[in-house]
Amino acid sequence: MSKKNTKYIFVTGGVTSSLGKGIVSASLGLLLKSRGFNVTIQKLDPYINIDPGTLNPYEHGECYVTEDGAETDLDLGHYERYLDAPTSQNNNVTTGKIYQTVIEKERKGDFLGKTVQVIPHITNEIKRRIKILSKQNYDIIITEIGGTVGDIESLPYIETVRQLKWELGEKNSMVIHLTLLPYLASSGELKTKPSQHSVRQLMESGIMADVLVCRTEHKIPKDQRAKLAQFCNVPLDNVIECKDLETIYEVPMYLQKQNFDDVVLKELDLKSDKDADLKEWKSFLKKFQNPKKSIEIALVGKYVSLQDSYISIAEAFKHAGADVETEVKVRWVYSGDITEENIKDTLKGVDGILIAPGFGDRGIEGKVLTARYARENKVPMLGICLGMQIMTIEFARNVLGYSKANSMEFDTSTPDPVISIMEEQKNVVDKGGTMRLGAWKCSLKSGSKLNDIYGTKNITERHRHRYEFNSDYIGEFEKNGFLATGTNPETGLVEALEMPEHPFYVGVQYHPEYKSTVATPHPLFRAFIKACTPK
Numbered sequence: 001m002s003k004k005n006t007k008y009i010f011v012t013g014g015v016t017s018s019l020g021k022g023i024v025s026a027s028l029g030l031l032l033k034s035r036g037f038n039v040t041i042q043k044l045d046p047y048i049n050i051d052p053g054t055l056n057p058y059e060h061g062e063c064y065v066t067e068d069g070a071e072t073d074l075d076l077g078h079y080e081r082y083l084d085a086p087t088s089q090n091n092n093v094t095t096g097k098i099y100q101t102v103i104e105k106e107r108k109g110d111f112l113g114k115t116v117q118v119i120p121h122i123t124n125e126i127k128r129r130i131k132i133l134s135k136q137n138y139d140i141i142i143t144e145i146g147g148t149v150g151d152i153e154s155l156p157y158i159e160t161v162r163q164l165k166w167e168l169g170e171k172n173s174m175v176i177h178l179t180l181l182p183y184l185a186s187s188g189e190l191k192t193k194p195s196q197h198s199v200r201q202l203m204e205s206g207i208m209a210d211v212l213v214c215r216t217e218h219k220i221p222k223d224q225r226a227k228l229a230q231f232c233n234v235p236l237d238n239v240i241e242c243k244d245l246e247t248i249y250e251v252p253m254y255l256q257k258q259n260f261d262d263v264v265l266k267e268l269d270l271k272s273d274k275d276a277d278l279k280e281w282k283s284f285l286k287k288f289q290n291p292k293k294s295i296e297i298a299l300v301g302k303y304v305s306l307q308d309s310y311i312s313i314a315e316a317f318k319h320a321g322a323d324v325e326t327e328v329k330v331r332w333v334y335s336g337d338i339t340e341e342n343i344k345d346t347l348k349g350v351d352g353i354l355i356a357p358g359f360g361d362r363g364i365e366g367k368v369l370t371a372r373y374a375r376e377n378k379v380p381m382l383g384i385c386l387g388m389q390i391m392t393i394e395f396a397r398n399v400l401g402y403s404k405a406n407s408m409e410f411d412t413s414t415p416d417p418v419i420s421i422m423e424e425q426k427n428v429v430d431k432g433g434t435m436r437l438g439a440w441k442c443s444l445k446s447g448s449k450l451n452d453i454y455g456t457k458n459i460t461e462r463h464r465h466r467y468e469f470n471s472d473y474i475g476e477f478e479k480n481g482f483l484a485t486g487t488n489p490e491t492g493l494v495e496a497l498e499m500p501e502h503p504f505y506v507g508v509q510y511h512p513e514y515k516s517t518v519a520t521p522h523p524l525f526r527a528f529i530k531a532c533t534p535k
Contacts, residue, residue: 336366338367368394385465
């Protein structure tokens with residue numbers, strides 16, 4: 001079989017960050033996929049961290065984990081949720097990774113004594129990373145470049161795009177520039193000047209934008225579209241409006257109405273006999289926007305003031321909620337504020353509780369109180385990763401009577417380390433990328449709640465953690481009604497715990513939220529929402 005001629009789309013941003021390059025890239029990917037093309041999306045991040053694994057979620061939002069165990073930018077979550085296809089470590093590149101690779105090559109003498117420079121050595125490595133994905137026979141690779149044009153950090157990426165456009169030749173690549181049209185209330189108009197400046201800056205780097213996607217709060221008047229086209233050197237049809245919408249899931253349809261996919265295919269000289277079929281997507285959106293029921297779930301965590309820290313969980317609620325035609329309202333609860341005195345008021349009226357993942361000892365006791373409250377009051381609860389470990393600590397203290405039970409993460413001298421570190425982790429000094437990461441197998445016990453939920457005995461789920469349930473205590477847990485119903489078949493490590501005597505009290509060591517997409521909502525979230533819905 002002859003190799004496909006892969007086409008490349010580069011998405012850059014101007015004026016301000018956080019304009020939604022990830023959502024626009026994901027929406028375009030969905031439109032092109034529905035036209036019959038094999039598409040993937042990658043993110044180039046300008047920060048010098050090797051990956052976001054060691055970043056505080058307040059710095060960069062959630063750290064997303066791929067099937068192959070890469071800790072990546074949260075935009076990869078959007079790509080998977082829209083494309084319903086897994087990404088890999090090759091879909092997220094950071095400046096840290098680029099420089100690390102180049103420096104390692106220099107130390108080995110790979111450059112034969114040459115002076116190592118940004119051009120060509122750094123840009124060549126970026127090029128190599130961009131092209132790695134083409135080996136998987138994709139028709140189209142969309143590459144989103146983080147940050148904004150003009151940032152010092154982004155310059156090597158922008159220069160690489162310039163080189164690639166020239167090397168790949170006509171009609172084999174294109175640049176989509178996402179920009180902001182601010183609305184000035186005092187004059188009552190949208191202003192195009194910031195976008196003009198942004199495009200000019202791109203041109204100063206040797207790159208001409210092929211399509212302009214304009215983020216705006218209001219509709220763009222015809223004369224302003226014409227002005228943008230004229231001043232930014234793009235055809236009028238290539239000025240695409242991207243207005244603020246009620247939900248990010250409306251974006252693909254909004255862009256489709258403006259023939260965004262046709263514009264892109266024309267620029268890349270690609271033809272498709274297939275119209276974009278978004279029937280399933282529209283069905284999801286209809287159910288999401290017209291729920292028959294409504295429930296409220298308390299998400300108890302330590303990073304709740306930046307909701308991007310738990311974005312995959314929030315989106316998993318939307319996917320599964322729409323599937324069972326139920327609106328899931330999330331009550332964001334900071335675990336550090338929970339005390340014995342206020343817990344009843346804090347959680348009053350919620351239909352269910354989710355204890356969120358996290359690291360470090362801040363806010364832990366509030367989570368332990370939450371687990372006890374849910375267990376004793378028969379409130380449906382799902383604990384994810386650290387959430388499962390909290391349920392373990394609470395049960396050991398208040399049911400088994402080990403009053404000082406704890407995780408070794410929070411107390412290395414605890415007499416009852418019900419959560420302990422794996423032997424191979426004990427001497428780890430570097431924290432980055434050293435945890436149990438990516439997809440691991442899990443065997444579910446026949447007849448267990450989880451077995452019923454998944455409808456199968458053998459599953460794989462993604463992990464991101466260093467500490468494990470201490471199997472020395474498994475006998476006592478099971479004797480007292482908290483059963484280990486999911487274990488890793490190779491290592492015997494406990495993956496899931498559940499309480500049969502409780503309406504829904506399930507803790508999982510893995511992260512089910514990472515696998516939830518619009519097309520395939522996660523069964524565990526569906527079951528949890530159903531358990532939280534008043535009969």
